[in-house]
Amino acid sequence: MPSADYDQDTTDQNSPLRIKARGRAVLANPTTNRGTAFTLAERAVLGLKGLMPTGVTTLENQTVRTYEQFRRGSTPLAKYLHLAQLRDRNEVLFYNLLTSHLEEMLPIVYTPTIGEAIERFSHEYNRPRGVFLSIDDPEGIEQSLLNYGLGEDEVDLIVVTDSEGILGIGDQGIGGIQIAIGKASVYTAAAGIHPRRIIPVVLDVGTDNLGLLNNELYIGVQHARVRGERYDDFVDRFVSTASRLFPKAMIHWEDFGAGNAHRLLTRYRDDYCTFNDDIQGTAAVVLAAILAAVNVTGIDLHDHRIVVFGAGSAGIGIANLIKDTMLRTGREETEEEARSRFWAIGINGLYVDDQDELLSFQRDWARHRDEIADWTVDDPSQIDLLEVVREVKPTMLLGTSTKGGAFTEEVVREMARHTPRPIIFPLSNPTSHAEATPADVLEWTDGQALIATGSPFASVDHKGIRHRIAQSNNALIFPGLGLGVAACGATHVTEGMIAAAANALAGLVNAYRPGAPLLPMMNDLRMVSATVALAVAKAAVEEGVASVSFDDPIQQVYSRMWRPKYPVIEAI
Known part of the structure; x- marks a missing residue:
């Protein structure tokens, strides 16, 4: 993800992080910041001397400390906000904490707590994350996506919602960006999709939620939800623009209303690499x-x-x-x-x-x-x-x-x-x-x-x-499916690939023992996701929709699974 402040090859988990920024700018960026884990030598070369306590801490000790802070959260929403602030402060530490306690934290960063975070979005708004596209400015779609700072080969996934069918709470307007962010976090924690290879997007097409429209703190567009031809033209412009700018990305549809979810999937699935998680x-x-x-x-x-x-x-x-x-x-x-x-x-x-x-x-x-x-x-x-x-x-x-x-x-x-x-x-x-x-x-x-x-x-x-x-829980499927699509460069998501994912998941359990669960439990999602990814990629190859040679399947899947660790730093 090239930047004026840093650069790193996100396809290579051993790639160094090349940092141009100095001083507090390093600490202000969650990609470059590692807090007290900077060595004394790194502090000297990056202009950090005196900007943090003297002691040098390991990632493991930082994770213990942040877990203690997480456990002190008095409510699920408080824990969610703590994790969101950590993600905005130190990306590697956030994901190391999340992957270390994934079964416990999944209900916080994903369902059900994410629903409350979405409802409270305009009240708890802090640091912007993701891309906000307004139906009142369709001409701005391309520039908005480019402003996220990623090149055409640097995006594996675009998670997009129009917020009409959020979980069990319905139309939540611009707050739906939180479900796209939550899905992105699960893709990374469960399947190792690099966090900077995912773009969360909300299509802000208005809201029919009168509570939001009459709330002075609401920060979405201030009108009823747009439907019909104007809505379709806006979505079409988004899909065509996103696919042109990021041709290797899978578009993941999330929480669209019943009237649009099937219709949009049917409309685009034969022409684009697209997937609807709810369906x-x-x-x-x-x-x-x-x-x-x-x-x-x-x-x-x-x-x-x-x-x-x-x-x-x-x-x-x-x-x-x-x-x-x-x-x-x-x-x-x-x-x-x-x-x-x-x-x-x-x-x-x-x-x-x-x-x-x-x-x-x-x-x-x-x-x-x-x-x-x-x-x-x-x-x-x-x-x-x-x-x-x-x-x-x-x-x-x-x-x-x-x-x-x-x-x-x-x-x-x-x-x-x-x-x-x-x-x-x-x-x-x-x-x-x-x-x-x-x-x-x-x-x-x-x-x-x-x-x-x-x-x-x-x-x-x-x-x-x-x-x-x-x-x-869809987290047993969608992270592995996204990983499999990325690993083989699939150009489409076929029904055969979906079925392969289901069969791979079913193969991980032995339900014959009395009382045994019918699905894997949520405490080993990375293994589950890797197994699903392998099956999905193989099915893509068999169906002729893989765009890269897939001659070393296990290694090709494994090598795409980013692990949260502090990379070697090169000061430039």
Whole structure:
């Protein structure tokens, strides 16, 4: 990342950091600052003598000190703000702390705490990070991206949001930049993508959040969210400009609203290297858990009956990937036959083909009215979850609805009556929005349910067996996918690459032991990410979308994984 003050080759983890700046300018830059870890010789040559305490500290001791400070945070938001300030002060120390305590800190820098940080963005605003693009200044997109200071070969990832569908809290306007920054931090901590090879971006297209618009401290554009042709033109200008300036970068779409997420992915996926984590990342990690659960049940994936409750962007994304997996595994069946194993439920009940309110990406998953003509229901125009479970007798129940407690005791017990090992995934975030708790599901199924959740839950003891609850966290997939794309120079992200990521993740667990989790736990994400990256890159090569020779796969993936350590300094 060339700069007037420093220079370093971010593709080589052993590259020296060449520093031109002197004195307090060195300490003010999180890339060049290492605080008390500067040696006496480095202090002398960089003009730092007398600007810090005399003692020289190791990175390890700095990490111990900052961890103690982190632990003193009285609330999750206070801990988040402490980490954000550390990142703005000393980048290497921040990432060494984060990678050393990743399982503990992931809920702070990512979900669920990131949601509160986003809501408080205009109140807690401190140091700008990322790129802010305003729909009122589309001509400024190119200059804004160039001002970030990176060259065309220096960007692996662009994480972008328009903030309409932030987690479970909806439209958050310009505060959505925090989710892009959080994702960038996880890419680095979990997969070793160099922190200066990622650009977080927010598309500030306005907000329909009246609380923000009426808040004098709000620092986004002051008007309602722009939609329609003007929105599309703005997004198109961003995509074409970003891809021209940074041709090797994957564009990662994050937290777009349901009306745009599928539409934009479909629009750009064939022409650009692009990936939607809410659709494809969620689908991949859920598919991995499903594959592990299916192996335990002994029932072939093709023979499962699957209910998707809350079939929006994430739910339909999951259904699509399961469907594509069915089609790839050798059975002679059409897409229509594969879809016949799914029942999708939305805000107005079971999707039926005569419902006008269905979006285009949902319509393919609607049942024909004559298929359900003989069902016993209270209201044929709005068939609820319990009625679907009674009629379908599903073996798999996936919740992406954000309706806390929707998987009631009656629903779960009804499902368990018809299948000995029900697969039940309450996937909604945060915890309060989960469709059921693992403890309840295990109680209502006499410990037989196979469970993965979207939020972290503690282990559950049931009749002498400790059940470790798999968290279907996208951090198990997206960092490794981004690393794999970068390692092989993929020009597109294909469904085959997504499926390869899911299969690699599923292969890391042994779910046959009673109480074993269906997914790897979150304490070894770097190994998980490397495994996923290797599978993704190999799939890219097989599908002809890799742009570099991939003849030493393990080394090529490993060598791209930056590790937080202080590089050798060359004063220039």
